[in-house]
Amino acid sequence: MDNREFIEKARKKIKEGLSVDDLIRKLIAFSDSLEKGENTIFEQLNDLYFLYYPEAADKLKERDKFISVLRESCDRKSTSQKLGISLESMGFDLDDEEIQLLSLSVNELSNLSDLRKVVNDRLNDIIKKNYPNLNAVLGSDIAARIIYLAGSSHSLLLMPSSKIQVLGAEKAMFAARKKKATPKYGVIYNHELMLSVPDKLKGKMAKVIAAYTSLAIKTDVLSKEDKSSVIMEKMLKDINKVRKWNLKE
Amino acid sequence: MELKRIIDRVYWLLDRRRTLVTLSAYGGDSVYGEKIFNLNGKIYREWIPYRSKFAAAFYKGLNGIDIKDGYKVLYLGASSGTTVSHVSDIIGINGQVYAVEIAEEMAVNLILLAEWRKNIFPIVGDARKPEDYSGSVPKCDLLYQDVAQRDQTDIFIKNADLFLKSGKIGVFAVKTRSIDVSSDPREVIRNEVKKLRAKFDVIREINLYPYQKDHSLLILRKK
Numbered sequence: 001m002d003n004r005e006f007i008e009k010a011r012k013k014i015k016e017g018l019s020v021d022d023l024i025r026k027l028i029a030f031s032d033s034l035e036k037g038e039n040t041i042f043e044q045l046n047d048l049y050f051l052y053y054p055e056a057a058d059k060l061k062e063r064d065k066f067i068s069v070l071r072e073s074c075d076r077k078s079t080s081q082k083l084g085i086s087l088e089s090m091g092f093d094l095d096d097e098e099i100q101l102l103s104l105s106v107n108e109l110s111n112l113s114d115l116r117k118v119v120n121d122r123l124n125d126i127i128k129k130n131y132p133n134l135n136a137v138l139g140s141d142i143a144a145r146i147i148y149l150a151g152s153s154h155s156l157l158l159m160p161s162s163k164i165q166v167l168g169a170e171k172a173m174f175a176a177r178k179k180k181a182t183p184k185y186g187v188i189y190n191h192e193l194m195l196s197v198p199d200k201l202k203g204k205m206a207k208v209i210a211a212y213t214s215l216a217i218k219t220d221v222l223s224k225e226d227k228s229s230v231i232m233e234k235m236l237k238d239i240n241k242v243r244k245w246n247l248k249e
Numbered sequence: 250m251e252l253k254r255i256i257d258r259v260y261w262l263l264d265r266r267r268t269l270v271t272l273s274a275y276g277g278d279s280v281y282g283e284k285i286f287n288l289n290g291k292i293y294r295e296w297i298p299y300r301s302k303f304a305a306a307f308y309k310g311l312n313g314i315d316i317k318d319g320y321k322v323l324y325l326g327a328s329s330g331t332t333v334s335h336v337s338d339i340i341g342i343n344g345q346v347y348a349v350e351i352a353e354e355m356a357v358n359l360i361l362l363a364e365w366r367k368n369i370f371p372i373v374g375d376a377r378k379p380e381d382y383s384g385s386v387p388k389c390d391l392l393y394q395d396v397a398q399r400d401q402t403d404i405f406i407k408n409a410d411l412f413l414k415s416g417k418i419g420v421f422a423v424k425t426r427s428i429d430v431s432s433d434p435r436e437v438i439r440n441e442v443k444k445l446r447a448k449f450d451v452i453r454e455i456n457l458y459p460y461q462k463d464h465s466l467l468i469l470r471k472k
Contacts, residue, residue, distance in 0.1 A: 003345075003363055006370040006385070010360050013373040017353045 020130050021152040027123045028148045034116040041109050042066060048102065049074070053091045059083055067110045074102040133216035136228030137209070137235065138191060145187050146213065156217050164188075165210035188213075193239060201242055208238045250288065255307060257317050258339045262286060262293065269296040269307050271338040275366050280334040294338065298460040301332040302395055302422045305460035311453070314468065315418045316391050319343040323389040323412050325376040325404065326350065326396035329358035330369070336393065337366050344368050347386045351375050376404050379411050388414050395422040402428075402441050406448060409471055419449065419469040426463040438465055448472055 042063045049070070050057035056079045060066040069082050080087045094102075124140040131153070134143045149167045150156035156164070166173055168186030176182040184203035188194070188210060197205050212235045219227050252270075253261040262268040270286060270293040277285050277292045284295040298305040316322070318341045327333045327348035336346050348363075349372045350356045356373045363369040374381045376396055392413045394405050405421050413419055423441055425434040442451055449469035457464040 003367055003370045006347075006372065007360055007363055010356060010363075010371040010373045014353050014356060014360070017373070 019152070020126060021147055021154075024123065024126060024144055025148050025151075027119055027126075028144055031116055031119045031123065034112060034119065038063065038109060038112050038116065041105070041112070045102070045105050045109060048105075051092050052076075052094045052099075052102070053079060053089050055085055055089055055091075056080070056083055059085070063113075067106060067113060070103070070106045071110050074099050074106060131217070131220045132226040133219045133228045133231055134213065136232050137212045137216045138188075142187055142190055149187065153217060153221050157221050159214070161207075161210040161214040164213050165206050197242065201245060204242045204245065205239070208235065208242060212238075250286075252288065252293075256313060256339075258341070259296075259307070260293065262295075269298065269304055270294060271296055271335045274338045274341050274368070278365070280362060281329070281331050294335070296335050301335065302457055302461055302464055302466055303332050303335070303393070303420065305457040305464075306455045306466045308460060309455050309457060311455060311466075311468070314420070316340065320390040321387060322346040322391045322393060323386060323408065324348045325392075325394040325408060327359050327371070328352075328355045328395075330362040332393075332395070333359065333369060334362060334366065337368050340368060342368055345370060347372060347382075347389070349374055349376050349382065376408065379408050383411055386412055388412060390414060390417050392417075392419040394420070397422075397424040397427045399427055402444050406445070409448065413471050415471050417471055418452075419467075419471060421445075421467040421469060423465045423467060424463055425465070434463060434465075442467070445469060 046057055046060065046066060049060070053076050056069075056076075060069060060083075069079060072078070076087055076089060120141075123144050127140040127143045128135050131143055131147075134146075137143075138146065146164070146167055147153055147156055150159060150164075159167075165188060166183050166186045167188075169183040170186075172180070172183035185194070185206035188206050189202070191209055193209065194202055194205055212231060216228075216231055219225065219231065250262055250264050253263055255261065258272040258274075260270050260272070262270045268284075273285075273292040273294050277287070279285055279294070281300065283297055283300075286293040286295070296304040296307075298308045316336075316339055318339075320340045321344065322336055322340060324333055324336060324346055327350040330348065333346060333348045337344075340346060345368055347370045348359055350359055351374065353373065356371065359369070359371045363371045370386075372382050372386070376394070377400070389412050392405070392409055394401065394408070396404060398404065401421075401423065405419065409419055423438060425437040428441065429437050438454065442454070445451065445467070449471055451467060452470055453468040455466045455468070457466060
């Protein structure tokens with residue numbers, strides 16, 4: 001007996017089982033690793049630069065600033081001009097070769113940073129195209145991440161909104177089994193609307209956002225129509241209710 | 250180096266330390282990075298106990314089991330095919346191993362393995378629903394299950410009812426932590442064995458520590 005038939009069937013099933021969600025999951029994982037790598041490399045480079053020019057390294061503790069100042073040239077002269085600090089340094093004098101090495105590394109770091117931007121842009125496009133309603137409710141960053149956390153759009157669709165509300169807060173959720181209070185929000189906390197309400201209303205706000213997330217993903221997957229304007233209109237009404245709650249107190 | 254037979258096609262390779270090996274049925278290619286030994290013109294593949302629960306059982310004292318050339322095996326929870334490749338060695342080119350796996354990414358490796366190991370029959374499906382593949386899988390001589398799910402005992406019984414010939418062996422890897430995290434592992438095993446007693450004789454129970462954590466292997470014979 002030949003196993004060819006089984007192989008063909010299994011191949012077909014796998015091909016059918018793959019969807020855009022798998023792409024989203026992989027791209028998010030890739031983007032996360034890139035960011036992790038960037039941070040590690042940045043820390044090391046900043047440390048190395050500290051040896052050479054501590055006065056400047058002290059002012060360049062942010063990654064983006066570090067890259068933009070040092071991208072063209074790493075030597076003390078140009079850096080001191082850009083930052084407007086004294087050329088006099090208590091650091092160790094590096095040879096030209098080592099300064100060259102530093103420049104090369106900063107350039108690589110800058111490339112990594114650009115690559116991550118490209119990945120994220122692509123991710124945003126995919127979300128906008130495939131999940132227009134979810135994109136309207138959450139914004140593309142959180143929308144992608146919430147699909148990643150749920151595993152797939154289908155499993156997100158099946159979740160109650162109370163679970164969507166705490167996606168990304170699994171650690172706190174498990175702690176709550178012992179004694180602590182349950183968490184109020186997971187990745188939804190990063191939503192821009194959450195910034196607009198005081199702390200004590202954030203739980204209520206998360207509840208509203210989660211409810212509309214649930215509605216939006218159902219619309220996206222089941223009816224495949226862009227009804228984002230209707231959904232957003234309803235959502236803003238509910239959000240205003242939450243805001244009024246604040247005035248009452 | 251000398252070989253000591255355990256069952257057909259499975260040997261201890263005795264050197265300074267003993268190494269479990271299977272006689273390769275499909276040439277000298279390594280499947281998952283295991284060592285290949287070439288002795289007297291025959292090719293043997295190392296069977297690593299940290300990677301395979303079945304291998305760990307041999308290291309923990311299993312010295313005989315009813316599996317041989319030409320057998321049909323149903324393997325649930327095939328994953329990427331690590332253990333499956335050794336089962337495929339044991340049953341030889343005349344045997345058939347039906348390997349069921351639900352996770353697509355794992356199944357891809359399994360399919361690629363089946364392309365050159367012609368006695369592996371990959372099935373992408375859910376072991377909870379044996380009806381889905383009952384049309385294409387015949388009655389088998391051995392049922393091996395390693396699925397690490399809460400309802401793994403029910404899955405085992407369901408599949409054994411449908412596919413295992415009576416009087417034949419079922420090998421059942423119990424992961425106690427998937428069934429119940431909080432209870433005592435021995436208690437969990439006892440409960441599972443109680444469920445199995447109605448339809449199986451329990452021949453052996455092997456705790457796989459230290460090769461596999463929280464795992465036991467049950468060797469059962471269908472009544």
